[in-house]
Amino acid sequence: MAPTAAPLRSLQPGSVFKPSGHQVIAQYLAPRALRGDTTTVPGLVADDVDVFSAANPAALPFHPSSRRDHGEAWGYFYGDYPTGDVRPVPGGCWVRYGAEKGYVHGQGGAMEAVAFRRSFAFHVTWRAEDGGVVVLPTPWLMKEYLLNKGAAAFRAAAARVGPKANMDCVVRKIFAKPPPPPPPCSSVEEEFPASGYPGGEESGYSSDEDLKRVGCRFVEEPARKRGPFCVV
Numbered sequence: 001m002a003p004t005a006a007p008l009r010s011l012q013p014g015s016v017f018k019p020s021g022h023q024v025i026a027q028y029l030a031p032r033a034l035r036g037d038t039t040t041v042p043g044l045v046a047d048d049v050d051v052f053s054a055a056n057p058a059a060l061p062f063h064p065s066s067r068r069d070h071g072e073a074w075g076y077f078y079g080d081y082p083t084g085d086v087r088p089v090p091g092g093c094w095v096r097y098g099a100e101k102g103y104v105h106g107q108g109g110a111m112e113a114v115a116f117r118r119s120f121a122f123h124v125t126w127r128a129e130d131g132g133v134v135v136l137p138t139p140w141l142m143k144e145y146l147l148n149k150g151a152a153a154f155r156a157a158a159a160r161v162g163p164k165a166n167m168d169c170v171v172r173k174i175f176a177k178p179p180p181p182p183p184p185c186s187s188v189e190e191e192f193p194a195s196g197y198p199g200g201e202e203s204g205y206s207s208d209e210d211l212k213r214v215g216c217r218f219v220e221e222p223a224r225k226r227g228p229f230c231v232v
Contacts, residue, residue: 036164055091074175139176
């Protein structure tokens with residue numbers, strides 16, 4: 001059964017919900033972690049959805065305004081705790097890649113990371129007739145935002161947290177974006193960005209590392225050591 005959620009808040013015609021990473025942390029993650037509060041802007045981050053019960057991320061309850069032609073979709077979901085490096089699901093597994101991105105607060109010697117963003121890619125996996133494991137990448141990626149509980153700002157707030165506080169909670173952005181179309185034929189050589197997309201994490205795939213996971217062009221870099229793929 002596909003996961004379901006309460007109806008998301010209606011948006012004005014032509015509007016889309018694509019907050020920056022800083023906005024996710026300040027307006028959604030921190031209030032939820034410190035007070036259990038989801039009413040800052042209710043309904044835009046789905047609650048009570050087990051994203052790992054979906055055999056395919058496409059089955060998740062995305063808002064209609066967050067779907068586009070050719071398979072593009074994105075959505076935001078609360079979670080009670082962070083994801084491990086490899087997370088099996090009914091149709092495959094989510095695998096962590098790349099390094100954590102820190103969101104820094106403060107100045108000078110008081111500067112510290114108050115939150116992190118981690119990246120995951122969804123792979124379809126199954127066992128072949130010869131007993132081998134087949135692993136295929138998909139266009140689906142996930143960005144997971146979590147607080148740095150050891151940061152001074154949150155240590156000071158520990159005595160004032162609400163009864164529904166959960167400092168381990170996360171916000172997950174799950175999204176897929178179709179590969180960029182090939183450039184038109186031309187007798188004049190043109191330059192195109194390596195990713196094919198404008199920069200910025202709100203625009204979709206936010207780095208060549210993301211595009212590497214879905215089979216697009218990328219710049220080689222040392223592979224991140226990680227555990228084995230899961231098999232379903």
